[in-house]
Amino acid sequence: MHPPRLLLGVNIDHIATLRQARGTRYPDPVQAALLAEEAGADGITVHLREDRRHIQERDVRLLAEVLNTRMNLEMAVTEEMIRLAEEVRPAHVCLVPEKREELTTEGGLDVVSGFEAIAAACARLAAVGCEVSLFVDPDPAQIEAALRAGAPVIELHTGAYAEVTGEAAAREHARLAAATEMALELGLTVNAGHGLNYHNVEAIAAIPGIHELNIGHAIIARSLFVGLKEAVAEMKRLAIAGQEAGFLASLEEHDHDDHHH
Numbered sequence: 001m002h003p004p005r006l007l008l009g010v011n012i013d014h015i016a017t018l019r020q021a022r023g024t025r026y027p028d029p030v031q032a033a034l035l036a037e038e039a040g041a042d043g044i045t046v047h048l049r050e051d052r053r054h055i056q057e058r059d060v061r062l063l064a065e066v067l068n069t070r071m072n073l074e075m076a077v078t079e080e081m082i083r084l085a086e087e088v089r090p091a092h093v094c095l096v097p098e099k100r101e102e103l104t105t106e107g108g109l110d111v112v113s114g115f116e117a118i119a120a121a122c123a124r125l126a127a128v129g130c131e132v133s134l135f136v137d138p139d140p141a142q143i144e145a146a147l148r149a150g151a152p153v154i155e156l157h158t159g160a161y162a163e164v165t166g167e168a169a170a171r172e173h174a175r176l177a178a179a180t181e182m183a184l185e186l187g188l189t190v191n192a193g194h195g196l197n198y199h200n201v202e203a204i205a206a207i208p209g210i211h212e213l214n215i216g217h218a219i220i221a222r223s224l225f226v227g228l229k230e231a232v233a234e235m236k237r238l239a240i241a242g243q244e245a246g247f248l249a250s251l252e253e254h255d256h257d258d259h260h261h
């Protein structure tokens, strides 16, 4: 059976990065979110960092009022963030690890070590109707802990895959594919993201069973040259083409297995 179409969540953090660089009112991430939706984004992702380097609380509150799709709020597991999410009630909350000095999110959430606090956060957020995902590395122990913590969704961190090429990328891709298969067998919904761009997205989209990709930096960077709507639409075309190629390859694999049995 043909799988449901892969979804694209567009992360607009770096529209806010540009605004914060000068402390101006523009460019406005809320305006960007509406344009991204018009271009086919299935959802809007924002990461409200504790240091507020890009997205601000004002953005989160306005997005909650104006989005036509759904918000995926990425946040650290802190009391301040949980209280805000309980108030704003975004459709999705993705719990991520955070270090103040980092350039970007390094590695996935350590659900094994932080189990108690993460499970408690999952329960509080589920109680107000947020669908919670945990941003984890493609590591079986973390995926198993995510399930026990009560998260219905994981987002696999694709950063390690995105940083390398050649055989190393093939190895990281295999880890992501195996992690996806394992998580699906456990009944989890599997999203993926971080560092995906116009060159490396198709192979990830081709992994059977992935529900949604969250992509930001590459889309916002490309939008400088082709405009945001075109940048979103191009990424969506590539993601869907990748998913289709993966589906056709899986059909061929089944045919091949049938002939050999």
Ligand SMILES: CC(=O)[C@@H](O)[C@H](O)COP(=O)(O)O
Pocket (backbone or CB within 6 Å): 011, 013, 046, 047, 049, 074, 096, 103, 104, 105, 135, 193, 194, 216
């Ligand atoms: C959690 C994640 O993978 C991204 O949302 C990323 O953290 C975006 O924010 P930065 O670009 O500030 O790292």
Ligand SMILES: NCC(=O)COP(=O)(O)O
Pocket (backbone or CB within 6 Å): 011, 045, 155, 192, 193, 194, 195, 196, 214, 215, 216, 217, 218
């Ligand atoms: N969770 C990943 C995300 O939202 C976007 O990450 P990036 O594409 O900005 O690296």
